[in-house]
Amino acid sequence: MTIRRRISESTIHRLSLYYRLLAALEGEGYHTVSSKDLAHREKLTPAQVRKDLSFFGSFGTRGLGYPTKELKARIANILGIDRQWNVGLVGAGNIGSALVSYKEFQKQGFMIKAIFDNDQRKIGSNHKGIVISDMNDMAAEVKKKKLEIIVIAVPASVAQKVCDLAVTAGIKAILNFAPVNLKVPKEVLLRTENMAMEIEFLSFFLTNRLQLDNIERT
Amino acid sequence: MTIRRRISESTIHRLSLYYRLLAALEGEGYHTVSSKDLAHREKLTPAQVRKDLSFFGSFGTRGLGYPTKELKARIANILGIDRQWNVGLVGAGNIGSALVSYKEFQKQGFMIKAIFDNDQRKIGSNHKGIVISDMNDMAAEVKKKKLEIIVIAVPASVAQKVCDLAVTAGIKAILNFAPVNLKVPKEVLLRTENMAMEIEFLSFFLTNRLQLDNIERT
Known part of the structure; x- marks a missing residue:
């Protein structure tokens, strides 16, 4: 399938959430699931769920909901997690070691096949x-x-060098854990995982004494 | 400041991005910055930037842009990162160790003051x-x-127990790295950092042979 329309980051993120929720519901014995069920558990509106899913073609039957197993398989296919991906990890430090042990990666088909470092002792x-x-x-x-x-799980100071090596090697998708903005050519997709940004969400919440109702899931 | 209107997760996330960008621009010697500058570097529209900032009151002068330093300070204040937060880390394994060494936390005022584990040897x-x-x-x-x-940086199997202990202790904000959906009372804000979801963004992109132009930053 080739997607020609514009898709938002949030939509892709929600697909990952739906996938996890469907796996849980399947485990609980639900054969069908409604957009309302999905919405409720993720604090979204049913209209949002239907809109997200309709982006990828037609799913489900009006009034009957979606078949859990098929919808899960279809989303896995859309996300590309119904196959195996060969992943190279750069940096055998703390974050790198945590990622190698992170079962969630393997479970979703991301197999770490190579580890790189610049430390001669490693x-x-x-x-x-x-x-x-x-x-x-x-x-x-x-x-x-x-x-x-x-x-990329190396210190910020060497992350751009590592990124350049990956790009030169022909890599088109990079996940960066170094707290630095890396530059890549426009055909390469770079995602930077900034753990401090997640915790800022919490400080924002505590600082503004927000009610959770005031935060909209997107 | 108390926020009474609804605010989306994406807006809070973008504030974190603006903060980092403003810090970089300040370092590069920019005294003022326009919504266009901010938008361009983050691949957003200037209208989006203005809308985000206007949520928190009036900033900047039409035609002159925003004063970099003041805007950065104001966003830090909104995000609650102009003060220090006392953080407790549960789990002294790989992810926990990585977080203790993660300078970005301290830089933003998140100080790990306590580490908990259930391993008698630790x-x-x-x-x-x-x-x-x-x-x-x-x-x-x-x-x-x-x-x-x-x-929380413990295995999935004990994460709910740890979460309950934190809630009982009166904690109102929890950042969870265990790949499991935790249950918290409605007055507690829980964020779950799922590293597998970030990598799924990459597999989605590779699978669908997307042009980056087709992905909208939200």
Whole structure:
């Protein structure tokens, strides 16, 4: 499927939420689910849920709801998580180690196939079954292991260098955990995960003594 | 300031982005910045930027733009990052260790003042200057150290128990890194950071061979 219309980040994010919710509902024995059920659990409106799903074609039957299993499979297909992705991780420090152990990645088909570092003491050693490679061998490893996604978990000071190596190696999708804005060519998708921004959401809430009702899920 | 209108998650997220951008622009010597500058760097529309900022009162002068330093200070104040927050971290594993070393937290005023674990081998030991406490002493430590935010970095299987302990201790804001949906009373704000959802954004993009132009920043 090729998407020609514009899609918002929030929509993609909500698809990930729906996928998780459908997996939970399937586990609880629900064979069908309504847009109202999905909306209620995610604090959205049923109209928003229907709009999100209609973006990807026609789902469900009016009055009967969506078949849980099929909708989940369809969303997995849209998100690209019904297949396996070969992921290269750069940085064998604390965040890197946490990501290697993060079962949620594997569960969704993101398999860490290579780990890179620039520390000579780490290169060549075995980290949870993967031999750590030299960062400078990235191009060869990307080709050999057919890596498709690079995850950057290095200090901010070297993140742009790592990013450039990944781009040169032909990588088109990068997830960055370094707290720095990286530059990539326009054909490369870069996502920066900034953990401080999540905690700022909390301080905003506490500072403004907000009622949760005042926050709209988007 | 008390916010009475509804505010969306995306708006709060964009404030965090503007704050970072303004800090960068200030560093580059820009004394004023226009909504167009802010919009351009974040791939938003100037109208969106003006709308976001107008939510919090009147900023800037038509035609002259916003004074960089003042706008940054004002956003820091709105986000509650112009003060210090006492944070308790639960879980001294890989993610926990990464968070303790994460300078971005401290930079924004989030100070980890207590670390909790349930592993008897870890309790009492010193982790980067903080003595690890027993998870079951949370209520006493929250009071003693005036903790305001709890960060959960434990395996999914024990996350709800930790969350309940935090709620019982009077905590109103929780950041959860465990890949599980936690239940909290309605007066508590819970944010769950799911790293797998970020990487799904990449697989969505690669799967659908999207042009970046088709993705709208929200």
